[in-house]
Amino acid sequence: MQFDETDSRLIALLSENARAPVATLARKLSIARTTVQARIERLEKSGAIDGYTIRKGALSRPPLRATVLISIEPRSGPAVLARLSALPNVEQVHTTSGRWDLIATLSATDTETLDRTLDEIGAAKGVKGSESLIHLSTKLDRS
DSSP states (O other), X not given: OOOOHHHHHHHHHHHXXXXXXXXXXXXXXXXXXXXXXXXXXXXXXXXXXXXXEEOOSTTTSOSEEEEEEEEEOTTOXXXXXXXXXXXXXXXXXXXXXXXXXXXXXXXXXSHHHHHHHHHHHHHSTTEEEEEEEEOOOOSOOOO
16 A cells, blocks of 8 residues: 555654544644545555554555754754654654764655655754765664
């Protein structure tokens, strides 16, 4: 089953709060309540949603993935994290030690979306620099 950007955003919202009312999800996605309900039912039938537990496996994972290493300005962590949280294609953000301050994991359904997300990260206030690592193939996955 193929997922579009709206499905990915819906899954991200449900990952944050699987009990969110359909009306709230519809407002956040700027689509009709009935459309959200239909998408949830389709995601349930596909196995991406099972008992209101999101299962992020190969089935629901968009085909393009990337890791972004991010260097930030001093004391800009909360603002940068808030900006990253607002980007629907950012799946995870980790703090790290060493040359880079944050590591973000991204997913996208097409190269244009991935490119736009990378541009938005680089342009975020407080970001000094970044390096993108596009995932080509998976050699081992123990998830």
